[in-house]
Amino acid sequence: MCGIVGYVGHRDVVSVLFSGLTNLEYRGYDSAGIALNDKGDIKIYKTLGKLINLKNELTERKSELIQPTSGIGHIRWATHGSPSLINAHPHTCTCGKLVVVHNGIIENYKELREELINKGCNFRSQTDTETIAHLIADEYSKTKKLEEAVRNSVKKLQGAYAICVMHKDEPDVVVGARKHAPMLVGVGEGENFIASDTPAIIEYTKKTIYLDDNEVAVITKDKIKITDINGNEVVKKVEILPWEPIALSKLGYKHFMLKEIHEQPDVIRNVLNGKLYDIDAPIALNEVKIDKDTLKKLIKIEIIACGTSLHAALVGKYIIEDFAGISVEVEASSEYIYRKTTTDSSTLVIGVSQSGETADTITAIKQAKEKNAHVLIITNRPDSNMARLADSLIPVNAGIEVSVAATKSYTAQLISFYLLAIHLAEIKGGLDKSYLKNLKHELIQLPTKIEEVLSNTSAIQECARKFSSFKNFIYIARGVNLATAFEGALKLKEISYINATGYAAGELKHGPIAMLDETMPVLSILIPGGISYEKILSNCEEAKARNAKLIALTSSTDSNLDSLFDVVLRIPPVSEILSPAITCVPLQLLAYYIAEFLGKDVDQPRNLAKSVTVE
Ligand code: M6R
Numbered sequence: 001m002c003g004i005v006g007y008v009g010h011r012d013v014v015s016v017l018f019s020g021l022t023n024l025e026y027r028g029y030d031s032a033g034i035a036l037n038d039k040g041d042i043k044i045y046k047t048l049g050k051l052i053n054l055k056n057e058l059t060e061r062k063s064e065l066i067q068p069t070s071g072i073g074h075i076r077w078a079t080h081g082s083p084s085l086i087n088a089h090p091h092t093c094t095c096g097k098l099v100v101v102h103n104g105i106i107e108n109y110k111e112l113r114e115e116l117i118n119k120g121c122n123f124r125s126q127t128d129t130e131t132i133a134h135l136i137a138d139e140y141s142k143t144k145k146l147e148e149a150v151r152n153s154v155k156k157l158q159g160a161y162a163i164c165v166m167h168k169d170e171p172d173v174v175v176g177a178r179k180h181a182p183m184l185v186g187v188g189e190g191e192n193f194i195a196s197d198t199p200a201i202i203e204y205t206k207k208t209i210y211l212d213d214n215e216v217a218v219i220t221k222d223k224i225k226i227t228d229i230n231g232n233e234v235v236k237k238v239e240i241l242p243w244e245p246i247a248l249s250k251l252g253y254k255h256f257m258l259k260e261i262h263e264q265p266d267v268i269r270n271v272l273n274g275k276l277y278d279i280d281a282p283i284a285l286n287e288v289k290i291d292k293d294t295l296k297k298l299i300k301i302e303i304i305a306c307g308t309s310l311h312a313a314l315v316g317k318y319i320i321e322d323f324a325g326i327s328v329e330v331e332a333s334s335e336y337i338y339r340k341t342t343t344d345s346s347t348l349v350i351g352v353s354q355s356g357e358t359a360d361t362i363t364a365i366k367q368a369k370e371k372n373a374h375v376l377i378i379t380n381r382p383d384s385n386m387a388r389l390a391d392s393l394i395p396v397n398a399g400i401e402v403s404v405a406a407t408k409s410y411t412a413q414l415i416s417f418y419l420l421a422i423h424l425a426e427i428k429g430g431l432d433k434s435y436l437k438n439l440k441h442e443l444i445q446l447p448t449k450i451e452e453v454l455s456n457t458s459a460i461q462e463c464a465r466k467f468s469s470f471k472n473f474i475y476i477a478r479g480v481n482l483a484t485a486f487e488g489a490l491k492l493k494e495i496s497y498i499n500a501t502g503y504a505a506g507e508l509k510h511g512p513i514a515m516l517d518e519t520m521p522v523l524s525i526l527i528p529g530g531i532s533y534e535k536i537l538s539n540c541e542e543a544k545a546r547n548a549k550l551i552a553l554t555s556s557t558d559s560n561l562d563s564l565f566d567v568v569l570r571i572p573p574v575s576e577i578l579s580p581a582i583t584c585v586p587l588q589l590l591a592y593y594i595a596e597f598l599g600k601d602v603d604q605p606r607n608l609a610k611s612v613t614v615e
Contacts, residue, residue: 001077001357001609002089002103003027004183005200006164006174008070009191009221014058017073020193020200021051023248026404026603026610027103027196028077031088034058035099035166036068042099042168043068046088050604051075069221070172072164074101077609080109081126091130093137094122097168098146100136102129103196104160104181105614112156132157136165147218150175151229154216160359160613164194176217181613182357182385185209185217185224187238192219197611198241198383199248199400206241210383239383247400255602257403257495261588262454265447267408268581270397271415272443279440285423289392290348290374295427298348301328302373304336304364305352306612308406308490312378312413313352314483315580319417322480322577323431324424333360334615337367345372353377354401354409355611356384363615365389378416380409394420403603404610405494407588410487411450414581418443439578446581449572453585457593460586463551463567464593470521473500474548475587476508476539477525478532484525484580488587495595495605505532505539516546523590525583526554526561530576540564553586555579 003024007016017034032054033046043064047053074089081087090099106112109128112135117123121134135156139149146167154161160180166173176183176194186193186201186208193201194217198208211217214229226234253259275284288295301320303313310332317328333351337360343349349368353361356379365375365386377390380398387393396412422439425431467473473492477485485502492500503512505524516522522543526536533556540550544564552565555573562568569586571579595602 001027001611001613002101003075003196003200004101004103004162004164004194005073005196006071006176006194006219007191008172008174008219009188011191011204013068013071014065016204017071018051018055019203020195021073021075023199023202024196025051025075026402028075028609029604030078030083031076031085032074033088033090033101034071034073035090035101036065036071037166037168037171038068039066040168040171042097042166044090044092044099046085048083048085048088070166070174072099072101072166072174079105079614080128087125087127089129091125091127091133093133094120095137098133098137098140099166100129100133101164102132103162103613106131106157106161107159108157132161132163140167146170146173146175147216148231150177151216151227151231154179155229162196172220174219176211176219178211178215179213180359180362183211183217185211185219185226187224191221192224194219202241202243202245202248208239208241209236210239243400248402254596255403255592257405257407257592257602260401260403260408261585261592263399264408264411264585265450265454267398267412268415268447268450271412271419275419276440276443279437279444282426283419283423285394285419287392287394288376288420288423292427295424298326298424300346301326301348301350302341302343302368303328303330303350303352304333304361304368306333306358306360308410308487309352309354309413311483311487311490312410312417313350314486315414315480316350316352316417316421318480318483319421319577320424323421324428325430326424326428333358333364336364341367341371343368343371343373347373348376349373350376350378351386352379352413353384353386354380354406354413356381356386357611357613358386359613359615362386362389378413380412404605404608405491405591405602410584411581414584415443418578418581442575442578446578449574449582450585452572453582457589459567459569460589461593463569464590464597466567467521467549467551468594468597470519471498472515472520473498474508474512474515474520474522475500475502475525476505476522476536477502478505478536479530480577480580481525481527481532481583484583484587487584488523488591491588491591492594494608495591495602496598496600497606498594505536508539509542513542513546516543516548518547518549521549521551523551523553526552526556527574527576527579527583528554528556528558532576553583
């Protein structure tokens with residue numbers, strides 16, 4: 001999950017590469033590098049850490065450049081070899097004439113490396129990527145044509161790659177190729193682009209060609225040629241990006257994460273738009289391409305996802321079982337792919353992913369398809385790899401999410417699950433009509449209730465200040481909010497590096513309670529009127545008896561809570577079953593403000609990347 005950009009054209013090449021890489025920095029920030037074709041010379045610049053270091057370096061060394069007309073750039077999330085200058089991309093062949101940037105993992109790089117060393121290649125790094133540079137250079141020595149050398153070389157690669165390549169002897173040509181890693185071409189006038197993702201090109205063009213696996217793109221400033229791996233030209237559709245560069249701006253917020261948290265009411269309105277417009281009408285979910293009779297008989301659903309999307313899946317399981325009575329299994333994609341599953345042609349498999357790029361989930365989806373299951377994808381990126389594998393596709397329309405920590409895409413996934421669960425319930429016909437109406441009515445009210453939470457965050461900020469020095473946290477909940485406890489704890493871990501774990505409240509006494517003392521705050525989610533409130537209160541009493549500091553997140557107005565709990569964070573009244581769409585918001589804010597107080601890099605937390613395109 002590195003980010004790559006390639007450019008040939010009339011603009012200032014360094015600025016184009018930096019602007020593209022800046023908008024891809026969510027993909028990795030261990031090191032950055034660019035290679036420029038400058039009047040027939042290949043010039044390479046690399047720095048450790050974030051892109052800003054490379055920008056500073058280039059500012060100092062600008063006088064070295066004459067007039068670059070093409071270039072490739074890279075930001076790295078290390079897989080093979082530690083984050084170091086020697087391992088930073090671009091990598092070169094032995095003579096330094098050929099440069100490569102790469103996103104993905106080459107599985108057979110050791111064998112190839114040995115062959116190439118035997119041929120006299122001089123390896124300098126520990127990366128799998130350097131093998132690609134030597135391999136293409138070896139082919140180039142035979143063909144003297146970069147395009148052909150790339151095609152011949154990628155045939156020998158096993159694993160995943162999106163690469164951009166330049167050669168000193170073919171100035172102003174950039175060649176890209178992909179397999180199991182995203183890559184697109186940006187179509188300009190007198191200029192063309194190659195990139196890992198659309199934010200890299202949006203400032204310059206909205207015209208995009210998505211490459212498919214085993215395709216090779218050759219760009220010059222005036223021409224784009226796309227071939228298959230055997231050199232046959234492929235005619236591709238030019239698509240127009242449906243969003244504006246403004247989506248990549250913080251709009252006055254200190255961090256993208258805070259902006260994205262505040263966008264959630266509108267995101268929910270967007271997801272509901274056109275699907276839930278009248279509480280008396282059935283949910284219009286035409287995206288599910290399974291006929292009603294088959295859906296009526298559906299008895300098994302499997303949901304596969306990772307991280308935050310996995311937590312949305314857990315809420316999905318709870319509500320589909322509750323509303324539609326269909327049995328649902330949820331599994332981390334990385335576990336699903338390594339065991340014998342019982343998936344078959346009668347199973348509906350749902351893949352959930354913000355990015356639509358997560359390698360584990362893509363592999364799991366492919367396995368499910370091999371077993372003839374119908375695959376429904378819920379994603380924020382309808383242009384992604386995963387979306388292309390879908391038999392049915394529900395785009396969640398949360399808009400580009402820049403912050404590495406997922407927030408608005410999570411609520412959009414939750415709302416999509418509510419719509420799906422109600423849709424299935426309506427087809428199955430098991431739910432009481434007035435209950436359904438109330439549910440729909442309350443769904444429509446959710447954005448306004450979240451706006452209420454967002455309009456006054458002072459209690460959350462105060463709580464964050466009070467607890468920011470604690471090193472460990474426990475989050476507890478029961479039922480439908482158990483996933484919220486997991487997600488709240490994950491948010492805190494991801495951006496503040498504080499150890500936080502979510503537990504089923506009833507499990508506390510079966511082990512975790514041993515950890516409780518005054519240094520271990522317990523945050524509990526308490527929604528009255530449902531099935532879990534009283535039981536969780538008792539669990540909180542048990543924690544209090546062990547001197548734990550208590551934080552309540554609740555829609556209760558009961559003033560007695562103020563004496564039991566050290567802090568009470570209140571949200572508007574909400575039914576327990578729909579509450580995960582609201583309870584997640586104060587927990588996102590709590591994590592945000594704690595990380596902010598601790599001075600952490602909120603939008604780009606250490607060791608993480610937004611799309612995890614390696615298994
Ligand atoms: O793009 P996906 O939803 O498939 O990504 C899955 C996880 O990598 C992702 O949710 C991760 O946990 C985020 N950092 C959450 O904030």
